[in-house]
Amino acid sequence: MPKFTEIEKESIRLEMMRTAHQCFITKGLKNTSIEEITSSVSIAKSSFYVFFKSKEMLYLELLVSEGEEIERRIWTKVEQEKDVRGAIKVYLHEMSSALEANILTQRLITNLEEYNMVSRKIDPQYAASKTLRSIVPLIEFIKKNKGLKKIINEDIEVIAGVIRACLAIIIHKKDVGEEIYPKVQEILFQAIANELTK
Known part of the structure; x- marks a missing residue:
C-alpha cells in the first residue's frame, strides 16, 4: 500500500x-x-x-456535505421572515427547490433501490446521526415557535412529519402534471402553513 x-x-x-x-x-x-x-x-x-471505508460511506459523506450546504442557504432565508406562517412557506419552497436541484439527495429520496443499497451497508446509528442532523434545525424551529404559541399544540415530531411529508410532493411531480405542479405545490404549501399556525 x-x-x-x-x-x-x-x-x-x-x-x-x-x-x-x-x-x-x-x-x-x-x-x-x-x-x-x-x-x-x-x-x-x-x-x-x-x-x-466503503463506496456507500463515500455516498453518505457526499449526501451529508450536500445537506449542510442546503441547510445554510435555506435557514438564512427562513430566519428573515417576519411571521411563522411565512417562515414555514419559505422553508417548504426553498427545501423543495433544493431537493430538485441536488440530484444526489433527490436520487436517494426517489430511488428505493439506491436507498436500500446505502442503508444495508452503513451502520444504522452512524447513518441516523449523519442524516438526522439535517432535521435538527427544523425541530429547533418548531420547538421555539411552539413554545411561543405560534404553532399548533401538537407533538413536535408530528409537526415535523407533516412538513417533511409535504416535501415528498417532488416525487409525484410527473403524476400531478408538470404544467400544474407549481400551482398545486403553492396551494399545498399555503394550506400546510395555515394549518400549522392556526
Whole structure:
C-alpha cells in the first residue's frame, strides 16, 4: 500500500469525491465502480480504502456535505421572515427547490433501490446521526415557535412529519402534471402553513 503525505491525501480525497459525485448522479451507486473513482486519481483500487471505508460511506459523506450546504442557504432565508406562517412557506419552497436541484439527495429520496443499497451497508446509528442532523434545525424551529404559541399544540415530531411529508410532493411531480405542479405545490404549501399556525 503506497504512503501518501497529508497534503496528497487531502487532494486525492477531494478529487475522488468530485468524481464519485458525478458518477453517482449519472449512473447511480450500483453502476459506479470503485475502479472508476480511483482511476480518476491514478491510484490502485485497493488504495480506495485508505480514504473511505466503503463506496456507500463515500455516498453518505457526499449526501451529508450536500445537506449542510442546503441547510445554510435555506435557514438564512427562513430566519428573515417576519411571521411563522411565512417562515414555514419559505422553508417548504426553498427545501423543495433544493431537493430538485441536488440530484444526489433527490436520487436517494426517489430511488428505493439506491436507498436500500446505502442503508444495508452503513451502520444504522452512524447513518441516523449523519442524516438526522439535517432535521435538527427544523425541530429547533418548531420547538421555539411552539413554545411561543405560534404553532399548533401538537407533538413536535408530528409537526415535523407533516412538513417533511409535504416535501415528498417532488416525487409525484410527473403524476400531478408538470404544467400544474407549481400551482398545486403553492396551494399545498399555503394550506400546510395555515394549518400549522392556526
